[in-house]
Amino acid sequence: MITAILILCFTGFYLGYATTKRQKVPVHLHIENWCQKKSKVANSLGYVLLLFACSLTIYHFGWGSGIFTFSVILMTIASLVILLQPLHLITFKTLIPTVLLIFLIEFSLL
Template sequence: MATGISLLAFISFYLLYSTSKKMSGIGNLGFEELIGAHEKASKYIGLALMIFSLGLSCFYWGLGAGTFTFFIILMTVASLVILLAPLRLMNYPFLILIFACSFIFEILLF
């Protein structure tokens, strides 16, 4: 569940980050042109996914701890996106590896 919440937070932040004016035209994942063409819809989808991720976090960990955990996940994901996107280190194999390891650790530890 934590991996799913983190994945939703990543997707929502990346959608919102891709629609910002300060982001340079980096095509790491290949669908940034589509996001730029449908900027308003991408912002709404990103905000909806972020609210859904917050709701799942509050459902899974409770209201206080869920909100706190969501913001920690969001800060971590945002830092990684802002640092790794301009360096072109975010690609599909890297993301699949990170989330697969996270899922395996979640299954083994919880």
């Protein structure tokens, strides 16, 4: 459940980040071109994914701790995206092993 929340939160924030026109977002995940062409749809989809991730977090942890956990997750993911994207470190070669590692850690601790 936590892995799904992290993936939804990352995808939602990244869709919003890739639609920015202030800086040039490098094309590594091949979704950036679509986000630049259809920025309103990408922003709307990003907001929906973030809202869905927030609702899953509230469902999993409860109201107070769910909102707090979601804000911590969102701040962490937003900081990582803003720091790592200009260094060209967000690619499929780094995302897939990271998600698999988080998934294995989540289910090995249960």
